[in-house]
Amino acid sequence: MREILERRACITGIGQSEVGRRLGRDPLALTLDACLAAIEDAGLTRDRIDGLATYPGAFSGAAGFSGAGITEVHDALRLRLDWYSGGVEAPGQLGSVVNACAAVACGLATHVLCFRSVWEATAQGQGGRAGFGVGGAGGGAGFRASGSLEYALPFRSYSAANWIAMTAQRHFHEYGTTREQMAWIALNARRNAAKNPKAVYREPMTLDDYLGARMISTPFCLYDCDVPVDGATAVIVSHRDAAQGLRRPPLGVEAVGTALRGRPSWDNFDDLTTMALRDAAAMLWERTDLRPRDVDVAELYDGFSFITMAWLEALGFCGKGESGPFVAGGQRIALDGEIPLNTHGGQLSAGRLHGYGFLHEAAVQLWGEGGARQVAGSPRVAVAAAGGGPIGGCMLLTRA
Amino acid sequence: MSEKPFRVLPRVTDLNRHFWTGGAQGRLQFLRCRPCGSYVHPPAPVCPACLSRDVSPSAVSGRARVATFTLNHQPWVPSPDHPYAIAIVEIEEQPGLRLMTNVVNCPAEAVRIGMPVRVLFEPYDDVWIPLFEPADA
Numbered sequence: 001m002r003e004i005l006e007r008r009a010c011i012t013g014i015g016q017s018e019v020g021r022r023l024g025r026d027p028l029a030l031t032l033d034a035c036l037a038a039i040e041d042a043g044l045t046r047d048r049i050d051g052l053a054t055y056p057g058a059f060s061g062a063a064g065f066s067g068a069g070i071t072e073v074h075d076a077l078r079l080r081l082d083w084y085s086g087g088v089e090a091p092g093q094l095g096s097v098v099n100a101c102a103a104v105a106c107g108l109a110t111h112v113l114c115f116r117s118v119w120e121a122t123a124q125g126q127g128g129r130a131g132f133g134v135g136g137a138g139g140g141a142g143f144r145a146s147g148s149l150e151y152a153l154p155f156r157s158y159s160a161a162n163w164i165a166m167t168a169q170r171h172f173h174e175y176g177t178t179r180e181q182m183a184w185i186a187l188n189a190r191r192n193a194a195k196n197p198k199a200v201y202r203e204p205m206t207l208d209d210y211l212g213a214r215m216i217s218t219p220f221c222l223y224d225c226d227v228p229v230d231g232a233t234a235v236i237v238s239h240r241d242a243a244q245g246l247r248r249p250p251l252g253v254e255a256v257g258t259a260l261r262g263r264p265s266w267d268n269f270d271d272l273t274t275m276a277l278r279d280a281a282a283m284l285w286e287r288t289d290l291r292p293r294d295v296d297v298a299e300l301y302d303g304f305s306f307i308t309m310a311w312l313e314a315l316g317f318c319g320k321g322e323s324g325p326f327v328a329g330g331q332r333i334a335l336d337g338e339i340p341l342n343t344h345g346g347q348l349s350a351g352r353l354h355g356y357g358f359l360h361e362a363a364v365q366l367w368g369e370g371g372a373r374q375v376a377g378s379p380r381v382a383v384a385a386a387g388g389g390p391i392g393g394c395m396l397l398t399r400a
Numbered sequence: 401m402s403e404k405p406f407r408v409l410p411r412v413t414d415l416n417r418h419f420w421t422g423g424a425q426g427r428l429q430f431l432r433c434r435p436c437g438s439y440v441h442p443p444a445p446v447c448p449a450c451l452s453r454d455v456s457p458s459a460v461s462g463r464a465r466v467a468t469f470t471l472n473h474q475p476w477v478p479s480p481d482h483p484y485a486i487a488i489v490e491i492e493e494q495p496g497l498r499l500m501t502n503v504v505n506c507p508a509e510a511v512r513i514g515m516p517v518r519v520l521f522e523p524y525d526d527v528w529i530p531l532f533e534p535a536d537a
Contacts, residue, residue, distance in 0.1 A: 131476035133408040144411035151442055153408035154529050155500050157486045158476040165470035166488055173468070173513045215473040215483070267488045267500045268441070272468055 004287050009101035010250035011397060012111070012238040013042025014363045019198050019231035019351050021121045027067030027230070031117040032076055034232035042236040043247030044111055050082045051109030051237075055096040055116055055355070057086025063130055064123025067232055073115065083108040091258035091280060092301075092387025093355025094395055098256045100237040112237040116356035120228035129228060131158025148390075152266065161225055161304065163266040164388055165217040168306035170272040172219060177309075177324035179219050183210040184327040185305035186223040186348050192335065193345025195373035200229055200351045224305040229351030233360050251366050254381070254396040257284030264390040273321070274310050277301075277385065277392030281314035284383075284394050292316040295396075296379030297365045298339050299358035302346040307388035312341075315383060315394070340365075340375045355386030359395065366399040405479050409527055415443045418457035423521030423528025430497070432458035439494045462519035464489035464532060467498060471508045485511045489532055505533035 015037025017030040039046055058069030070086040073079075083103045090096055093116055100112035124130050133145060133153045145153040157163065171177050187210065193199035205223065213221040243250035257280035262270045269275060285291070292315060300311040309323035317339050318326035327333055333341035344350045344361040351357070362382035364370050385394035412420050419441075422429035431440040433447035434454040440447055447455055469487035485508040491497040503511045504520075517532035 129474075131474075134477050143408060145408050146411040146413075150410045150416070152500055154410050154527075155486055155502050155531075156405060156407060156472065156477070156484060157500055158408075159474070161474065162470055162472055162486050166468040166486070169470055170468035170513065215471070217474060217486075218471040218483070220470075267498050268496070270496070272488065 004255060005105040006098070006101045006253045006256050008105040008240055009237050009253045010240050010243050011235055011253070011363055012243050012246050012248060012250050013038045013044065013236040014360050015039070015041055015234045016360055017232040019200065019229055019353065021200055021229055023230040024122055025230065027117060027119040028072050028076065030119065030230060031068040031073060031115060031232045034117070034234040035073060035077065035113055035115055038113065038234035038236050041247065042111070042238070044236065046077050046079065049079055049111050049113045051100060051103055051112030052079060052081055052084040053096045053100040053112055053114045054086040055090055055093045056088035059088055062132065064118060064120035064228070067117030067119050083112070090391070090393070091260065092391045092393035094359060094384065094386045094393040095258060097235060097237060097359060097395065098258055098393060101253050101256060104237060104239040110239050110242045113234060114237055115232060115234040116354055117232035118352065118354050119230040120352065121230050124228055129159070129225070134158055159217070160389060161217045161220055164304045164306060165220045167272060167275060167310070168219055171306065171321070174273055175321035175324065179211065180207065181324035181328040182219070182224065182305050182309065183207055184330040184333065185302060185308045186210055188327070188330050188333050189302065189342050189346040189348040191330070192343050192373055193349035195371070196344045196350055199345040199349050200227060201349045220304060223348065226303050226347035226352040227349070229353065231351060231353050233353050233356035235356070235359055235363065248367060249400060251363055252398040252400065254290060254398045255284050255287035257281055257394040259283035260390070260392070266389050269390070274314060275307070275388055275392060276390050277307070277311055277387060278314045280387070280392040280394050281311065281385070284396055285316065288396060290381060290396065295339065295381050295383050296377070297343060297362065297375050297382045298341050299343065299362045299382065299384045300341060301355060301358060301386040301388060302342060302348050303352070303388050305348065308342065308346070310388070311385050315385065335373060335375055343370060343373050343375060358386055359384040362397055366397060404522055404524070405481060406477050407524060407529060409524055412527060415445065419443060420527040422457070422459065423523065423530060426521065427459040428462045428519045428530055429457045429459050431455045439491070439497050441497060441499065460491055460493045463492040463535065464517050464519070466503065466511060466513055466515040466517060468513055469503065469511050483508050487511065487532065489517055499530070502531050503533065504531050505537050
């Protein structure tokens with residue numbers, strides 16, 4: 001039997017900065033708040049951190065998309081690193097955490113500080129959500145599209161909202177999925193956010209509110225799109241042999257999913273009803289004997305509501321094409337349902353912490369610290385998944 | 401269309417020039433592999449089917465079907481024509497040969513998955529943007 005090497009890694013601490021709309025704070029300060037909180041949470045000190053990982057690292061392609069890169073955090077904390085890695089070409093935002101797991105499994109590092117930092121709310125200011133190539137997101141006079149945007153921007157297709165909307169539309173067409181069903185991703189998120197003091201949108205939302213919201217890109221309305229915030233999240237990945245005697249019981253990394261077996265493309269993926277996440281999810285189950293029915297809580301990326309539905313299908317919580325009926329009514333995905341989903345409110349209501357928020361919440365739930373939103377029955381297995389379109393990655397965590 | 405909307409234009413290179421300028425002659429062109437006949441999109445110097453380097457521009461009929469679409473309402477760029485239709489169309493010559501584009505010359509609300517469309521070109525500076533209109537327009 002082959003060894004599943006990521007099981008040499010575990011999560012030993014988590015941290016998060018203040019989270020909010022237009023905090024106006026220095027993004028490196030937010031990042032360091034999260035990093036220092038995670039180090040302390042693990043019961044470590046900074047001199048024991050010998051690895052550093054982040055997504056996307058230093059990045060200028062979109063306003064506020066990256067609050068700090070490896071270099072700034074490394075230097076600000078005067079870390080003594082044996083290994084570090086930052087970059088945007090990864091299996092989703094959690095690809096950076098998977099890199100950290102691989103690094104500790106290989107013995108390149110013992111305690112890796114992983115972080116994701118955004119300040120999109122402040123950076124985008126009062127002007128609303130920016131699209132790629134326009135509105136301060138890499139555009140400007142004379143700007144010409146190239147790379148992955150070359151075959152999107154010339155068609156006035158400026159945002160992942162447009163691209164994921166087309167995936168959702170194809171799903172609606174093939175499987176009869178409806179907006180009334182998809183609404184429950186947003187309604188469930190808001191219901192849970194009401195119990196999360198750090199969530200940015202906590203007022204109750206009804207189905208009528210959802211259906212009455214302005215359209216962004218059909219079939220997505222405003223409430224299908226996550227909300228840009230300022231905030232940073234950090235987690236500590238430790239080698240299991242170094243995790244004993246720390247402050248918390250370590251959370252095991254049972255399996256990760258990083259595959260992308262189809263084309264890395266928004267418009268030329270082989271199945272227009274799903275995305276790269278299909279392959280990441282398949283790989284995760286190839287690396288464990290646990291099954292979807294063993295999962296107690298699911299924290300699944302909701303940059304757009306439909307992405308969560310695609311993750312539900314890909315991870316096998318429902319059948320292919322069945323996510324609409326599965327989420328409709330919101331009972332199955334409620335805190336007391338068969339698979340509690342996005343228990344903190346997701347990015348739709350708690351704020352777009354961009355992937356790491358889901359991993360953070362999975363750890364909160366497994367450590368039983370969810371407060372009013374804590375899933376009952378002392379959950380032992382959680383899945384965290386991040387990414388949509390041509391990126392996706394996921395992790396299955398367990399508490400001993 | 402009477403008034404052309406603002407578009408971010410592509411950076412033209414030796415590899416993609418056939419695609420972005422073929423419209424000058426009314427031609428929608430993709431790279432095509434001579435040995436195996438596969439169309440290659442986005443353009444790449446090696447055929448992804450057989451790995452031959454013998455790929456060169458080849459015109460297609462311009463007929464396609466709407467594989468999926470969205471009506472964009474969000475004013476990423478101010479314009480009087482919201483909502484407008486963004487679509488992924490599948491080119492008739494090869495299953496899976498798809499292109500993001502706009503469907504024009506019909507009400508956005510009339511766009512449907514499976515709808516037959518044909519290419520037309522909108523010139524901007526040094527490029528011709530391939531758009532699609534209903535085949536029966």
